[in-house]
Amino acid sequence: MDKSELLxxxxxxxxxPPPTRWRWAGVALCVLAAGAYxxxxxxxxxRSVRVVEAQVATALKSDSAVLDATGYVxxxxxxxxxxxxxxxxxxxxxxxxxxxxxxxxxARLDPIDAQAQLGFAHAQVAAAQALLADLRVQAAQxxxxxxxxxxxxxxxxxxxxxxxxxxxxVDSLAARIDSQRRQVTVAxxxxxxxxxxxxxxxxxxxxxxxxxxxxxxxGEIVSPMSAGGGFTRTGIGTLVDMDSLEIEVxxxxxxxxxxxxxxxxxxxxxxxxxxxxxxxxxxIIPAADRSKATVKVRIAIDIRDLRIVPDMGIRVSFxxxxxxxxxxxxxxxxxxxxxxxxxxxxxxxVAFLLEGEHVRRQQVTLGQTLGxxxxxxxxxxxxxxxxxxxxxxxxxxQRIILDAR
Numbered sequence: 001m002d003k004s005e006l007l008x009x010x011x012x013x014x015x016x017p018p019p020t021r022w023r024w025a026g027v028a029l030c031v032l033a034a035g036a037y038x039x040x041x042x043x044x045x046x047r048s049v050r051v052v053e054a055q056v057a058t059a060l061k062s063d064s065a066v067l068d069a070t071g072y073v074x075x076x077x078x079x080x081x082x083x084x085x086x087x088x089x090x091x092x093x094x095x096x097x098x099x100x101x102x103x104x105x106x107a108r109l110d111p112i113d114a115q116a117q118l119g120f121a122h123a124q125v126a127a128a129q130a131l132l133a134d135l136r137v138q139a140a141q142x143x144x145x146x147x148x149x150x151x152x153x154x155x156x157x158x159x160x161x162x163x164x165x166x167x168x169x170v171d172s173l174a175a176r177i178d179s180q181r182r183q184v185t186v187a188x189x190x191x192x193x194x195x196x197x198x199x200x201x202x203x204x205x206x207x208x209x210x211x212x213x214x215x216x217x218x219g220e221i222v223s224p225m226s227a228g229g230g231f232t233r234t235g236i237g238t239l240v241d242m243d244s245l246e247i248e249v250x251x252x253x254x255x256x257x258x259x260x261x262x263x264x265x266x267x268x269x270x271x272x273x274x275x276x277x278x279x280x281x282x283x284i285i286p287a288a289d290r291s292k293a294t295v296k297v298r299i300a301i302d303i304r305d306l307r308i309v310p311d312m313g314i315r316v317s318f319x320x321x322x323x324x325x326x327x328x329x330x331x332x333x334x335x336x337x338x339x340x341x342x343x344x345x346x347x348x349x350v351a352f353l354l355e356g357e358h359v360r361r362q363q364v365t366l367g368q369t370l371g372x373x374x375x376x377x378x379x380x381x382x383x384x385x386x387x388x389x390x391x392x393x394x395x396x397x398q399r400i401i402l403d404a405r
Contacts, residue, residue, distance in 0.1 A: 049387055049388075049390070049391065049400045049401065049402060050387070050388040050389065050402070051354050051385045051386065051387055051388065051402060052337065052338060052341065052385070052386055052388045053383055053384070053385055053386070054335040054336070054337050054376070054380050054381070054382060054383060054384045054385075054386055055335060055336045055337075055382075055383075056331070056335060056336075056382050057331070057332035057333065057334050057335055057336045057367070057375050057376075066258045066318050066319065066320055067251070067255050067258045067259065067317070067318040068315065068316070068317050068318075069249040069250065069251050069297075069315075069316050069318070070249060070313070070314070070315050070316070071247055071248050071249030071250065071299075071313075071314055071316065072247070072248060072311055072312065072313060072314065073245055073246075073247055073269075073301075073308060073309065073310055073311060073312045073314055074245070074246060074247070074248050074310060074311070075240045075241065075242075075244055075245055075310045076241070076244035076245070076246055077207065077209070077240070077241035077244035078238065078239070078240045078241070078244075078310070079206055079207070079238070079239050080213075080215075080234075080235040080237075080238050080239075081106060081203060081205065081206065081235060081236050081237055081238070081239055082203070082222065082223075082224050082234055082235045082236060083107070083109055083200065083201070083203050083222050083223075083224060083236065084200040084224060085109070085114075085197065085200045085201070085223075085224070086221065086222070086223040086224070087109035087110055087113070087201060087221070087222065088109060088110045088219065088220070088221050088222075089107055089108075089109060089110075089216050089217065089218050089219060089220050089221075089222055089233075089236075090108045090109060090110045090111075090218060091107060091108045091218060092106070092107040092108075092214070092216060092217065092218055092236065093105055093106055093107060094106050094107070094211045094214055094236070094237050095211065095214060096211055096212060096213065096214055097210065097211065097212075098210070098211045099208075099209075099210050099211075100205045100208065100209065100210075100211060100239065101205065101208050102205055102206070102207050102208045103204050103205060104204065104205045105202055105203070105204055106203045106204060106205055106211075106236055106237060107202075107203040107216065107236045107237075108201060108202055108203070109200075109201040109202075109203070109222070110201070111198055111201040114194070114197045114198040114200070114201050115198060117194045117197055117198075118191065118194035118195060118197070118198050120194070121187065121190040121191040121193070121194040122191055122194075124187040124190060125184065125187040125188055125190075125191055127187075128180065128183045128184040128186075128187045129184055131180055131183075132177065132180040132181060132183075132184055135173055135176050135177045135180055136177060138173050139170065139173035139174060139177055142166070142169045142170045142173050143170050145166050145169070146163070146166035146167045146169065146170045148166075149162055149163040149165075149166040149167075150163050150166075150167075203236050205239060206239070207239070207241055208241065209239040209240050209241040209242065210239070210240055210242050211237050211238070211239060212237075212238045212239070212240050212310070213237050213238035214236075214237045215233060215235045215236060215237050215238070216233045216235070216236050216237070220233050221233065222234070222235070222236065240310055242304070243304065245301055245308055245309075245310065246282065246298055246299060246300055246301060247265075247267060247279060247298070247299035247300075247301065247314055247316060248296060248297070248298055248299070249296070249297050249299065249314075249316055250289070250292065250294035250295070250296055250297075251294060251295050251296075251297050252293060252294055253288055253293050253294060253295050254293075256284065256295045256297075258318060259281060259284060259297055259318055260281065260284075261281050261282070261283055261284070262280055262281060263280060263281040263318055263319070264278070264279075264280055264318075264319045265278075265279040265280055265281060265299050265316050265317065265318055265319060266278070266279070266316065266317045266319060267279045267299070267301070267314050267315070267316045267317075268314065268315045268316075269307070269308070269312055269313070269314050270312065270313040270314065270315070271307070271312060271313075272307060273369065274339050274369050274372070274374075275307075276369075277301060277302075277303060277305075277308070278302040278303060279299050279300060279301050279302055279316070280299065280300055280302065281297060281298070281299055281300075281318070282298040282299060282300045283297075283298050284296075284297050284298075285297070285298065299316060332367070332375060333367070333375075333377055334367055334375050334376045334377040334378065334380075335375075335376050335380050335381070335382050335384075336370065336373040336374070336375055336376070337351065337373065337374060337376055337380065337386050338372060338373060338374070338388055338389075339369065339372055339373065339374045340388060340389045341386045341387060341388050341389065341390070342364070342366075342374060343390060347363070348363050348364075349363070349364055349366055350362060350363050350364065351364050351376075351379070351380060351386050351387070351390075352386065352387040352390050352394055353380065353384050353385065353386060353387075354385040354386070354387060354400070357399045357400065358397055358398065358399050358400070359387060359390075359394065359396070359397070359398055359400055360396060360397070361395070361396035362379050362380065363379055364376045364377075364378065364379030364380055365377040365378040365379055387400070
């Protein structure tokens with residue numbers, strides 16, 4: 001066998017290549033699929049989208065803060081409600097967060113001892129009244145006997161001493177009746193005391209408010225004073241009058257001259273950093289803390305809201321008097337947009353700008369918060385159209401339809 005035959009045996013047989021038209025058909029299908037995907041992602045409209053215009057950032061000079069401070073929300077009217085007597089809790093009718101009216105029953109103690117004391121007092125009254133009735137009967141009989149003895153003495157049928165003894169018995173019974181009347185009064189007062197003791201087994205709310213602490217459970221012993229080495233409960237619960245909430249802040253004594261009564265204040269809770277709460281100064285407490293070199297200031301909250309609760313941390317800004325004439329706007333760097341137009345992501349804060357019928361995702365640099373507006377230091381030019389409250393799933397380059405409202 002020669003070399004050419006050996007080479008022919010080692011040759012690998014290959015199938016002929018597919019026709020060129022099938023290759024182009026596959027490429028076309030891929031292009032169509034990619035186009036459909038892009039059309040779905042980029043041309044899919046998002047309805048009910050509102051657009052706002054970015055405004056040049058300004059602030060009124062009259063609203064400028066002259067001093068900042070931190071403090072806490074405090075309740076001017078707050079009480080740990082306890083029973084007047086020591087006893088075992090039979091029922092409790094409060095829970096944390098419950099609103100109670102003034103005089104509402106918060107708990108009941110076991111009344112068995114108080115009921116027994118009241119029954120004993122009623123029995124004493126009955127016994128005293130029975131003895132008083134017996135003395136009155138004896139006094140009536142003694143008066144008749146004395147009258148007979150006086151008649152006999154006038155006829156000299158008996159001695160004068162016997163007549164005088166009979167009259168002495170009448171006077172003695174009259175004195176005993178007067179004394180017994182007083183005993184009846186004492187017994188009736190004892191009934192009143194026992195009724196008060198029975199009423200003391202009912203714990204009532206001293207004022208209207210919200211329960212913040214439930215301190216006792218049925219079966220526990222409560223007492224108005226600590227006993228038993230601290231194992232006895234001293235309260236049923238804590239009640240707070242939410243209408244008495246105010247702010248207390250410590251102001252450095254070097255800047256206390258910038259604060260005055262009735263001065264407007266802007267307050268921001270640490271829990272709600274974008275919510276400005278209107279307030280005003282109530283008074284400056286005329287005492288300084290020498291250890292901290294501060295003076296305490298009381299601030300009234302001008303609105304009532306369930307989000308404001310005692311002991312919350314809060315930041316306050318003492319403002320200039322808004323009654324000053326001609327407040328002039330002070331320019332600030334950047335633009336102002338609604339806070340809900342911003343989306344916070346792991347990479348930073350972004351906004352969606354409207355360009356034609358499509359949106360562009362733009363990363364921004366944040367500034368300060370002024371009410372419901374947020375200052376944007378960079379990323380958004382003045383008068384740009386920004387999507388307000390962008391819906392979830394909005395993507396860069398997506399086409400939108402503006403809300404007609």
